[in-house]
Every structure is written in C-alpha cells, then in structure tokens.
Amino acid sequence: MGTGRFDWDEIHRKIDAVGVAIDSGYAPTPEERRRILQRRAAQLAHEEEKEAVADTLEVVEFLLAHEHYGIESHHIREVYPLHDYTPLPGVPAFVLGLINVRGRILSVVDLKKFFDLPEKGVSDLNKVIIIGNETMEFGILADAILGVRAIAVSAIGPPLPTLTGIQEEFLHGVTVERLVILDAARILADGKIMVHQDI
Amino acid sequence: MKWFVDLATRTKLFLSFGLMIVFMLVVITAAYLGLTAVHRSQESLFHDDFLPSIELLKLRSSQNRAHAQLLEMMMTRDKARQQELERDIVTRTREVEEGLKLVATSLQGRPRESQQFDELVTALAEYRRVRDQQIALIYEEKSIEAQNLDTTVQDKMYNLVRTIAVELGNSAIVKAKERVAAENARAKRLSRTFIGISILVFVLSLVIALYLSRIIANPLREITTAAQRIASGDLEVAIRGNDRQDEVGSLTQAFATMVRYLQEMAAISRQIAGGDLTVAVRPVSDRDVLGNAFADMTGYLQEMAAVSKQVSEGDLTVVVTPVSDKDILRNAFASMLDNFRRINEDVCDGVNVLASSASEILTSTTQIAAGMSETAASVTETTATVEQIKQMALLSSKKSRGVSENAQKSVHVAEQGYSTVSETMDGINHIKELMETVAESVVMLSEQIQAIGEIITVVTDLAQQSNLLAVNAAIEASKAGEHGKGFAVVAQEIKSLADQSKQATEQVRKILGDIQKATGKSVLAAEQVSKAVEGGVKQTAESGESIRKLAESISEAAQAAEQIAVSSQQQLAGMEQVAIAMENIKQATQQNVLGTKQAEQAAHSLNEIGQKLKEMVSRFKI
Numbered sequence: 060m061g062t063g064r065f066d067w068d069e070i071h072r073k074i075d076a077v078g079v080a081i082d083s084g085y086a087p088t089p090e091e092r093r094r095i096l097q098r099r100a101a102q103l104a105h106e107e108e109k110e111a112v113a114d115t116l117e118v119v120e121f122l123l124a125h126e127h128y129g130i131e132s133h134h135i136r137e138v139y140p141l142h143d144y145t146p147l148p149g150v151p152a153f154v155l156g157l158i159n160v161r162g163r164i165l166s167v168v169d170l171k172k173f174f175d176l177p178e179k180g181v182s183d184l185n186k187v188i189i190i191g192n193e194t195m196e197f198g199i200l201a202d203a204i205l206g207v208r209a210i211a212v213s214a215i216g217p218p219l220p221t222l223t224g225i226q227e228e229f230l231h232g233v234t235v236e237r238l239v240i241l242d243a244a245r246i247l248a249d250g251k252i253m254v255h256q257d258i
Numbered sequence: 259m260k261w262f263v264d265l266a267t268r269t270k271l272f273l274s275f276g277l278m279i280v281f282m283l284v285v286i287t288a289a290y291l292g293l294t295a296v297h298r299s300q301e302s303l304f305h306d307d308f309l310p311s312i313e314l315l316k317l318r319s320s321q322n323r324a325h326a327q328l329l330e331m332m333m334t335r336d337k338a339r340q341q342e343l344e345r346d347i348v349t350r351t352r353e354v355e356e357g358l359k360l361v362a363t364s365l366q367g368r369p370r371e372s373q374q375f376d377e378l379v380t381a382l383a384e385y386r387r388v389r390d391q392q393i394a395l396i397y398e399e400k401s402i403e404a405q406n407l408d409t410t411v412q413d414k415m416y417n418l419v420r421t422i423a424v425e426l427g428n429s430a431i432v433k434a435k436e437r438v439a440a441e442n443a444r445a446k447r448l449s450r451t452f453i454g455i456s457i458l459v460f461v462l463s464l465v466i467a468l469y470l471s472r473i474i475a476n477p478l479r480e481i482t483t484a485a486q487r488i489a490s491g492d493l494e495v496a497i498r499g500n501d502r503q504d505e506v507g508s509l510t511q512a513f514a515t516m517v518r519y520l521q522e523m524a525a526i527s528r529q530i531a532g533g534d535l536t537v538a539v540r541p542v543s544d545r546d547v548l549g550n551a552f553a554d555m556t557g558y559l560q561e562m563a564a565v566s567k568q569v570s571e572g573d574l575t576v577v578v579t580p581v582s583d584k585d586i587l588r589n590a591f592a593s594m595l596d597n598f599r600r601i602n603e604d605v606c607d608g609v610n611v612l613a614s615s616a617s618e619i620l621t622s623t624t625q626i627a628a629g630m631s632e633t634a635a636s637v638t639e640t641t642a643t644v645e646q647i648k649q650m651a652l653l654s655s656k657k658s659r660g661v662s663e664n665a666q667k668s669v670h671v672a673e674q675g676y677s678t679v680s681e682t683m684d685g686i687n688h689i690k691e692l693m694e695t696v697a698e699s700v701v702m703l704s705e706q707i708q709a710i711g712e713i714i715t716v717v718t719d720l721a722q723q724s725n726l727l728a729v730n731a732a733i734e735a736s737k738a739g740e741h742g743k744g745f746a747v748v749a750q751e752i753k754s755l756a757d758q759s760k761q762a763t764e765q766v767r768k769i770l771g772d773i774q775k776a777t778g779k780s781v782l783a784a785e786q787v788s789k790a791v792e793g794g795v796k797q798t799a800e801s802g803e804s805i806r807k808l809a810e811s812i813s814e815a816a817q818a819a820e821q822i823a824v825s826s827q828q829q830l831a832g833m834e835q836v837a838i839a840m841e842n843i844k845q846a847t848q849q850n851v852l853g854t855k856q857a858e859q860a861a862h863s864l865n866e867i868g869q870k871l872k873e874m875v876s877r878f879k880i
C-alpha cells in the first residue's frame with residue numbers, strides 16, 4: 060500500500076502530545092482564558108444597559124415545534140422534566156395526560172393542538188411548564204426551555220389580525236423577534252380549558 | 259375544194275359514193291352493151307349461118323335414110339315391113355320439110371343461096387314424085403320396075419339433091435367462119451374498151467377514197483391518237499384547231515375544249531396534289547360532273563384542312579361527322595381524333611408520371627452523384643489507407659522478427675521474475691501478520707471510545723438538569739422580586755455554564771463520533787489490507803505461475819511472430835493486389851462519377867423533356 064510517503068515520526072510525536080495533555084488534565088491556555096473573561100465582561104456591561112429600560116416583562120421562553128413562545132414568569136410555579144405521564148381516556152385531544160410532581164397530580168395541556176402546530180412526538184427531553192393561580196394549576200407541554208428573558212412592554216406588538224377564536228384569546232402579543240407571548244392569566248381564567256364531561 | 263370540205267360528212271359520203279356508183283353504172287352499162295352486141299351477133303351467126311348448115315346436114319341425113327328405106331322396101335317382100343318403112347319414110351320426109359322451112363327463113367336476103375335453095379326444092383319435089391311412083395310400084399309388087407326407075411331417074415335426082423345440099427352447106431360454113439372471125443375482132447375491141455373504162459373507174463375511185471381518207475380519217479386518227487394518249491393519262495396533247503364546218507371540225511373543236519377542260523382539271527388536281535386548297539373550281543354547268551365533283555372535293559378537302567389546322571393548333575374538340583361508312587377520310591379523321599384524345603389522355607397521364615419520375619430520378623441521381631463523389635473520395639482515402647496498410651505490413655514483418663528475438667530475451671527475464679516472486683511472497687506474509695496486530699489495537703481503541711461516550715452521556719444529563727435548575731432558579735428569583743435580582747444573575751450564570759457544558763459534551767460527542775468513524779475505517783482498512791495481502795499472496799503465486807506460462811507463451815509468441823513475419827509477407831503481396839484492385843476501383847469510381855454526372859444531366863434533360871411534354875400535352879384541348 061505504498062500510496063505515498065508516510066511520516067511515522069510525525070504520528071509518534073502527535074500521539075505523545077495527546078498523552079501528555081490527557082495526563083495533565085484540561086486547562087485553558089492563557090489566551091483562551093483572557094478571551095472568555097473579555098466576553099463575560101462585555102455581557103455584563105450589556106446587562107447593565109438593559110436594566111436601565113423601565114417597565115419590562117419577565118418571560119420564560121420555550122419552543123413549540125420551532126416556534127418561540129413566552130409565558131410571564133410571574134404565573135409559572137416551576138419547570139419540570141416530563142419523565143413519564145399517564146394518558147387519560149375520555150378527555151379532549153389537547154389533554155396529554157397526568158403527571159406526578161412531587162406528590163401533586165397535575166394535568167398536562169398540549170398547546171400545539173390549539174395552534175395547529177405539527178406534532179413532534181413526546182420524549183424525555185420534553186418539559187412541562189407548570190402554571191397556576193389561586194384556583195387553577197396545570198402543566199403546559201414544551202419541546203424545549205430556552206431560558207428566562209426580560210422583554211420591554213413597548214416591544215410587544217398586537218397579535219396578527221387574522222387570528223380568531225381561542226388563538227386570539229390566549230395571545231398577549233408578538234415581539235419583533237417573533238416571540239409569541241401567551242397570556243397566562245387568561246388561559247388560567249378561561250373555562251374552555253376545563254373538562255366537564257360526564258361519561 | 260373548200261366547199262367540199264365544209265360539207266356534212268354524210269353528204270360528202272353520199273357524193274363520193276354516188277360518184278363511184280355512177281362510175282360503176284357506166285362500167286356495167288358498157289359491159290352490158292358489149293355483151294348484148296356479142297350475144298346478138300352470136301344469135302345471128304347461129305340463125306343465119308350455123309342453123310342452115312345444120313339443117314342441111316339433117317336434111318341430107320333424113321334424105322339419105324329415106325332413100326335407104328326406099329331401097330329396103332324394094333328389097334323386102336314383107337308387106338308389114340314395107341308399110342312400116344313407108345311410115346318411116348313419111349316421117350323423114352316431114353322432117354325434111356321442116357328443115358327446109360328453117361333453111362328458107364335463114365337464107366332470106368341472100369340471093370345466090372336462095373337460087374340454089376330453089377333448085378334444091380325443085381329437085382326434091384321431083385325426087386318425091388319419082389319416089390311415090392316407086393312406092394306404088396313396090397306395093398304392086400313390081401319391084402324390078404321400081405328398081406329400074408331408080409337406076410334410071412331416081413338415082414340422078416338423089417345425087418342432084420345431095421350435091422345442092424352439100425354446096426349450100428359448104429357456103430354456109432364458109433360464111434359462118436367469116437362471121438366468127440368478125441365477131442372475134444369485135445369482142446376483142448369491146449373487151450379492151452371495158453378494161454380501159456374499168457381502170458379509169460378504179461383510178462377515180464382510188465382518188466376519191468384517198469381524198470376522203472385524207473379529209474375524214476386523218477383528223478379522226480389524230481383525235482384517236484390524242485384520245486388514246488388521254489386515255490393513258492397524257493394530257494399534254496396539242497389539237498390543231500381548224501375552221502372546218504363539218505362534224506370533224508366540230509369534233510376537233512369539242513375535243514380541243516375537252517382537252518383544255520381536262521388540262522385545267524389536271525392543273526387544279528396538281529395544285530390540290532401540291533397541297534394548294536385555295537383553288538376555286540367553278541363548274542361549267544350543273545351537269546359538269548367532274549367540275550362539281552372537284553368543287554365538292556375541294557370543299558371537302560378544305561373542311562378537312564380546317565379540321566387538321568384546328569387539330570394542329572391543339573384543339574381536339576372538333577367533331578367530324580362521317581357522311582357514310584365509305585367516307586374513309588372523315589372516318590379516319592374521326593377515329594384519328596378519337597385516338598388523339600385517348601393518346602393525349604394516355605400521354606398526359608404518362609407525361610405526368612414521367613415528369614414526377616424524372617424529377618424523382620433527378621433527385622435520386624443528384625443524391626447518387628453526391629454519393630458517388632463521396633465514394634470517390636472514400637476510395638481515394640481507402641487507396642491511401644491500403645498504401646499505409648502495405649507499409650504497416652512491411653513494418654509488422656520487420657517488427658515480428660524483432661519480437662521473435664525479444665521473446666527469447668523475455669524468457670530469461672521471466673525466469674528471473676519467477677524467483678523474485680517467491681521472495682515477494684515471504685515479504686507479503688509478514689505484512690499480513692503486522693496488519694492483524696494493527697487491527698486488534700484499533701478494536702481496543704474503539705471499545706475505550708465507547709466508554710468515553712457513556713461518560714459523556716452522563717455529563718450531558720447533568721448539564722440538562724443544571725439548565726432546568728437554572729431556569730427554576732431564575733423563576734424563583736423573579737418571584738422574590740427585588741431581593742432575588744442577585745440570585746437571578748447567579749441563576750443566569752449557572753444556566754450559561756450548563757449550556758456551555760452541554761455544548762462541550764456535544765463537541766466531545768462529535769469528536770468521539772469522528773474517532774469512532776476513523777477507527778471503523780481503520781479496522782475496515784486493516785481488513786482490506788489483510789484481504790489485499792491475501793489476494794497479493796494469491797496473486798503473487800498466480801504471478802509466478804503466470805510468469806512461467808508467460809515464458810511458455812513468449813516462446814510460442816516467438817514462433818507466432820515468425821509465422822506473423824511470413825504472413826505479413828503474404829499480406830504485403832495481398833495488399834499490393836488490393837492496391838491494384840483499389841486503383842481499378844478508383845478508375846471505375848471516377849468513370850462512375852462521370853457516368854453519374856452524365857446520368858444527372860440526362861435526368862435533368864429528361865426532367866426538362868417531361869416539363870416540355872407536359873406543356874405540349876397541356877396545349878391540347880380535349
């Protein structure tokens with residue numbers, strides 16, 4: 060297989076270098092360390108500027124079939140991984156099932172059914188955002204949690220005029236970054252999401 | 259003589275024949291008169307001269323017989339016989355009397371003879387008287403007296419009678435002889451006169467006949483000759499006209515007129531025969547059969563000529579109606595027109611076919627011509643190629659000799675190669691073992707990478723949980739309001755770290771995936787190397803075998819090369835023949851090209867002819 064000159068010496072040298080690196084443990088080089096610090100400094104400086112803006116809305120941003128949605132963190136009790144759920148027969152399709160959160164039995168609602176979004180299937184990677192007020196408490200199924208963000212109220216525009224019915228009722232507004240803000244208070248107050256059905 | 263010529267031929271003939279008849283009458287009259295004169299003179303000769311002498315002879319004979327019977331009477335005694343004799347004597351005496359009367363009449367006018375005759379009569383009377391006496395005596399049977407008487411008287415008387423009678427007779431004969439001589443002379447004269455008259459009449463008749471012949475027969479003969487020449491078709495007859503007023507003159511003039519008429523008709527016929535139909539034929543009269551026929555014929559021919567002209571101008575719509583089945587020309591024209599129409603249609607069809615065929619032929623010929631040109635070019639190329647092949651055959655002949663020599667060298671090289679192959683095989687087996695070691699090491703490496711992957715999964719899970727925890731922390735911080743702000747920053751930092759951990763694990767996972775792929779490839783490569791080495795061993799063994807076979811093949815090849823050299827020589831000879839053949843083909847192709855060009859021109863001409871024929875045919879109106 061003499062397709063060319065093979066530099067065995069070079070290979071030996073590289074393997075030795077790798078062995079040394081593994082033995083001594085990973086440590087960033089001084090250059091890299093400085094770069095990381097600079098980036099953090101820049102981020103902190105940016106945060107400072109943001110704080111100056113008055114009247115913000117703190118939302119938890121999550122994904123529903125590649126669309127970004129947000130819910131006011133004020134209404135959120137906690138975010139919980141969807142480990143296993145129990146499907147519930149005899150309920151509408153938007154009710155995914157029941158979960159056990161530290162001893163509490165909560166129902167999980169799949170908002171994708173309301174917004175006519177494509178189903179991705181449910182896995183361990185899905186999360187449940189638990190919202191509630193004095194009377195109601197239930198989980199909303201999310202594909203992924205992206206984090207908590209503070210959004211200026213002025214940046215929130217009205218929802219699209221073409222939306223009607225439940226879609227329009229549940230929406231608070233849309234930002235310029237196409238983040239759809241859901242009105243958690245109205246969802247909690249709305250009767251449509253309740254199931255009163257005799258079997 | 260003009261007046262005679264002008265007379266009618268009948269009158270002329272009457273006159274001529276009348277004249278000849280008159281001549282004949284003269285001759286006949288002259289002959290008759292002559293004959294009558296001869297006859298009369300013969301009559302008178304007979305009566306006047308011969309009759310008396312004959313009668314006198316008869317008288318003498320009767321006298322003699324009577325006297326003899328008287329004598330017999332005297333001799334015989336028989337009475338019966340005497341009577342019979344007496345009767346006979348009486349008869350004789352009567353005859354004598356009759357003769358005497360005749361003589362007496364003939365002797366009238368002659369005195370001397372009459373005197374002698376008177377004497378005779380007297381003597382006879384005397385004799386008879388004596389005789390009667392004697393007869394009476396005899397009956398009285400006195401014969402002797404009677405005989406006496408006789409001797410005395412009777413005998414004298416008898417002699418006297420006889421003498422006178424003889425004298426008379428002699429004188430009559432003499433006279434008759436004289437008369438005969440005179441008559442003969444006269445007859446001679448008469449006959450001379452007659453002959454002269456006859457000759458004269460003959461000559462005159464001859465003259466008249468000749469003259470008539472000249473004035474009648476000659477012109478008729480001329481006309482006859484002319485008529486015969488006309489009958490034989492010769493109309494160049496010159497008829498001399500004359501001013502004769504008779505039938506011959508009229509005949510000549512009529513004949514001349516007829517000849518002129520016929521010549522005129524002949525001239526018209528010649529004109530018509532010469533194709534000139536503009537002649538106007540004017541019949542002389544309604545009964546001018548020939549003229550009318552000529553006029554009809556000319557009209558007929560002019561009509562036919564007009565039809566022909568129309569046909570010649572291409573108008574085939576003319577209708578020719580034959581008068582009868584015997585109207586050959588019109589029938590022929592009708593059938594000709596019919597045929598022309600049919601032929602024209604056929605020709606039209608044929609010409610269309612011909613025209614389209616000709617254009618097709620032209621197209622084809624043009625294509626063929628192009629094809630032939632290409633063929634010629636190809637043949638030229640082929641000839642060049644054949645020449646190259648020839649050169650190559652020469653070259654291959656030489657080369658194959660070189661091959662043969664090289665093959666011998668190759669056999670030695672192959673033997674060397676065979677030993678080298680054995681060494682190579684050992685080396686390759688060593689490589690195979692080393693490669694197996696490499697493969698094992700790589701597999702171990704792969705297992706260790708899998709362990710790292712499991713650890714990384716755990717790290718990822720931790721990062722996830724950290725992330726979620728950070729979010730919850732942030733939510734709790736926000737609920738804590740102003741007091742939770744510091745915690746919110748910490749939570750944010752935790753989330754950031756979790757995210758970074760997650761990214762790092764992702765990178766590690768990716769790298770591990772790459773390593774996994776690389777090890778897979780390495781194993782695969784080692785396997786392939788191993789297989790290749792095995793293949794190499796096998797191939798090397800095969801190479802050894804091949805080299806051995808190659809050595810054999812090379813020696814076979816050397817022989818083959820030798821054969822190729824021979825074959826190449828033969829090929830060379832064959833190629834030369836091919837070259838000659840190609841040259842012939844080239845010439846033939848050039849001829850073909852020329853021929854095709856001619857054919858093209860011919861097709862062109864044919865096409866033009868077809869077009870022309872089409873035009874020509876289209877000129878006919880059907």
